Amino acid sequence: MIPVGPYEFTLEDARNTLRGASTMIHQMAEGRRADSIAHLAKRIDELMTGVEPVTMTADDVAPLLGSVWAVLGAAPATLRALGDVVPTTTGRVDQLNSGSGGVPKHAVDEVWVGWRGVEGDVQRERKHHGRPFQALCLWSSEIVDELRSAGHPIFPGAAGENVTIGGLPWEDVRPGARLRIGEVTCEVWAYAVPCKKNARWMADGDFTRLHHDCRAETGRSLSRVYATVTERGTIRTGDPVILEP
Secondary structure, eight states, rough: OOOEEEEOOOOHHHHHHHHHHHHHHHHHHHSSSSTTSHHHHHHHHHHHTTTTTOOOOHHHHHHHHHHHHHHHHHHHHHHHHHHOOOOOOOEEEEEEEEEESSOOEEEESSSEEEEEHHHHHHHHSSSSOGGGGGEEEHHHHHHHHHHHTTTTTTTTTTTOOSSEEEESSSSSSSSTTTETTTTTEEEEEOOOOOOGGGGGGGGOOOGGGSGGGGOOOOOSSOOOOOEEEOOEEETTTOOEEOOOO
């Protein structure tokens, strides 16, 4: 394992985190003031120029990962310090979801959340899941309800989110945002890219409508998001969810 602070990465996790770093920092910068974290995006680009993580050894990956992770971690804090965040909003935990692999995940009343996410929750497909920046998958009750009203056979936990949240404007729960969920503090670092396993929850099989890029066509995002855990603890159904505490 490759340690970075309290987080641990397999070599594959480390390589894939490096490959996604530029996308993550630019998603955090998107829609913000031009000067907010442009310097951090530039630093990620400098660190990753000419680098091909898939061919790197663990000895080469470790120091680069530490540098890249530090820059990514600085972005949400910088946005808050500059005031380039949304007003504080409070929602609630409508459902907690955990599973033994695959989707759907099933409702539970309480979870313990560590650096890697919900204790006991399993990601069967580790190629695209389970990295520290994907510790928690979050989604909106209102989005699920909207999809159901449109005739899609989806329900909380079906798409694999760990926490189904109600009462928050979902367009504000985006990369760069911080949330307090029960005892847990986390930062959204990335959108969750949907896969074909979610086709069954769409009446027409078109799971791509859950992709964040679809907001260019519809004007809004239906995407789930991934969050990095910055403070561990317990979450219970009904707990408050505070956006940008």
